Structure formats: C-alpha cells, structure tokens
Amino acid sequence: MTGSSPFAMAAYNAEGGSGGGDPPADITPKEPESILFPADGEKPADPPAGEKKPGEGDDTPADWKEYVDDPAKSADENAAAKAEHDKTKPTEKTDAEKALDLVPEDGKYALTMPEGVEVDQELLDALGPKFAAKKMTVREAQELTDEYVKINAARTQKRMEDWGKTISGWADTAKKDEEIGGDKWDGTVQASQRAVNKLGTPGLKQYLNASGGGNHPELIRIFAKVGAMISEDSPPQDGAGGKGKPVEAAHKLFPNDAPKG
Secondary structure, three states: OOEOOOOEEEOOOOEOOOOOOOOOOOOOOOOOOOOOOOOHHHOOOOOOOOOOOOOOOOOOOOOOOOOOOOOOOOHHHHHHHHHHHHOOOOOOOOHHHHHHOOOOOOOOOOOOOOOOEEEOHHHHHHHHHHHHHOOOOHHHHHHHHHHHHHHHHHHHHHHHHHHHHHHHHHHHHHHHOOOOOHHHHHHHHHHHHHHHHHHOOHHHHHHHHHHOHHHOHHHHHHHHHHHHHOOOOOOOOOEEOEOOOOOOHHHHHOHHHOOEO
C-alpha cells in the first residue's frame, strides 16, 4: 500500500505519502552508518561492478570435484560410485540465472513484479546506481523487492479487512439506534433511499457505496429525515399558497426560500 518501496508500488491503495522532504541545497546531511552496507574498510574488497566475486555465478561449487577412481575398487564399483557422485553435481545455470548473480555495470536493474504491482521506475533509476556501487546483485535486489511486496500486500489486506469491519459496525449501530433502528429500520431504509433517489445523483450513490458512507448512522439519519419530507404518492404540483410553478424538493426542506404563488 500506502509510501512506496525503492523498487515497487502496489496497485492497491498506498501507505501514506512519501514523507519528509529534500534537504536545502546548501546542506548535505551526513550519511548515517549503514548496517546492510558497511564502509568499504569493514568488508573485503569487491570486484568492479559487473564482475563476479570468487565462486559467484559458477556452474558448480568451488568444493565440488569430479570423481576419481579408487584403486582399491573394481571397475564396476568405481562406475557405480561415480554415478552416485555425479548426482550431487549442481545443475548448470542458464544465462538468465547467471545474469541474476551479476551487478549491473550501468546500475539498471530489471526486476520482476507480481500481478497487480508495478515498478516505480523513476525511483529505481535513481537508486540503481547506488545499489550497484554497493555491489548488490540483481538477485539480491529481486529478493529484497519480493519481500517488500509481500509485506506491503499483507498490510494492505489488513487495512481492507479493518475498514470492512468498521463499515459493518456502522450498519450494526444504525440498526440498534433508538431513532432510526429497531422496528423503525425498514421505514428508515425506505425513506433514506427515497431521498437519495429523488435528490441525489448517480455519482452520490457511487460514492456512498464505494466509501461505505451509506452505512454510517448519521448519514442514514439525515437521509431518512429528508426522505420523510418527500411524498412519492402526491408530488407537489403548485407553488406555495396558490397556482404557479411546481415547488422544488429543496424548497420543501427550506420553506422560507420557497417561491411565492
């Protein structure tokens, strides 16, 4: 949901805004010590971006070796032992898999997003070179992104569930309200719908449904009062106190503003 990840932003509702702001141009804040990426002096030197670290990206682990015949065994025994040993040989990586273990020299990371999530390309383009400078491989960036998307999706789901409970709670409260609930509930609903249908627009109905506002006790209360003022069976035909243009529904709510005969 909703700030956004360094890599992705959910199609769902985002968690809050971006937060904070850029520091003044004449002030360069001191970069805090990074736990994930300590100073170069605190870790072994890495090869230049794009090159593999020792043992990284190899088709086989550095400690795996081909079987060597045992002189004490027969040819059949060595053949059987070799066959068993070869089963432990790692599967050769495809070019795509090898690329995941490299650090993009140009700092451009190609990440895969699940359905419903899109890359925040502008942010990724800005941070990519910094990740490359820290020797972050594509695989590491993808793993970090996958974890963020998973966490954010869970948060979004939780917010949706909580909001659903809130809307349901409004309806329960309205049904128990002394003025509009109980044995008056059916009449309240009918009067409220009459008000929305007579005075509202399709946009109002859409908003009430989408926002859950149609379940709020106070909105139901005011709509019911308005609906009670509107007569479906005998719509007004004349002006106030005599013949003239028909009285509008708004003038029934505000009689002091009703047009004179």
